[in-house]
Amino acid sequence: MQEFDHIEALWAKHTVDVKISADDMLKQAKKDVSNMRNKSLLNIIGMALSIFAVAAIWLFLDFTSITTHLGISIIILAIAAYTVILYANHRVIAQNDFTENPNVFLQKLKIYQLQRHQLYNRLYWFYVIALSLGMSLYFFEILSVLEIWLQVLILALSFGWVIFCSTLVRKAVIKKDKERIALLIEKFERISNQFKEAE
Numbered sequence: 001m002q003e004f005d006h007i008e009a010l011w012a013k014h015t016v017d018v019k020i021s022a023d024d025m026l027k028q029a030k031k032d033v034s035n036m037r038n039k040s041l042l043n044i045i046g047m048a049l050s051i052f053a054v055a056a057i058w059l060f061l062d063f064t065s066i067t068t069h070l071g072i073s074i075i076i077l078a079i080a081a082y083t084v085i086l087y088a089n090h091r092v093i094a095q096n097d098f099t100e101n102p103n104v105f106l107q108k109l110k111i112y113q114l115q116r117h118q119l120y121n122r123l124y125w126f127y128v129i130a131l132s133l134g135m136s137l138y139f140f141e142i143l144s145v146l147e148i149w150l151q152v153l154i155l156a157l158s159f160g161w162v163i164f165c166s167t168l169v170r171k172a173v174i175k176k177d178k179e180r181i182a183l184l185i186e187k188f189e190r191i192s193n194q195f196k197e198a199e
Contacts (some may be wrong), residue, residue, distance in 0.1 A: 068138055071134045071135065089119060106188040116181065117172070139155065163188055
């Protein structure tokens with residue numbers, strides 16, 4: 001057993017210094033940045049489609065209560081505002097060509113990291129509150145024509161989904177996003193250092 005512990009300790013001390021060229025790091029970083037930009041763009045497209053879906057419900061169904069119209073308006077405004085914020089965040093990483101000047105892109109990436117932190121913390125809760133308020137007003141007319149057990153089921157599922165997304169899903173997304181951006185920042189710092197060493 002002591003021999004195994006000794007071998008394990010030697011293995012832990014043994015480190016291999018892997019040198020990766022700046023070109024290889026740039027290729028890898030290019031792939032990572034492209035993935036980040038594509039995911040950001042897909043989020044924006046998904047939010048825009050949500051606006052059209054809610055607006056279609058509003059246009060094609062006949063609602064009589066003012067609370068329903070107010071609820072749908074709040075939902076559309078909340079989604080639209082969040083979409084604009086997502087687009088502003090997307091522009092930070094989409095406008096720069098990181099191959100021209102990695103240092104400038106690194107600074108933009110750090111700004112993007114701060115913006116994402118704000119988006120997932122303070123701004124997210126305004127979004128959730130606005131959506132919940134809008135849904136509550138929307139459900140006022142819709143649920144009144146249904147049986148009580150169906151009303152309870154729809155409310156439980158709807159607000160349960162909001163709570164699930166606001167807790168478990170949000171935490172997982174924040175963790176993954178943080179790791180991805182931190183790794184990308186680390187890569188660009190290493191690329192910048194290699195360029196400085198080459199000069």
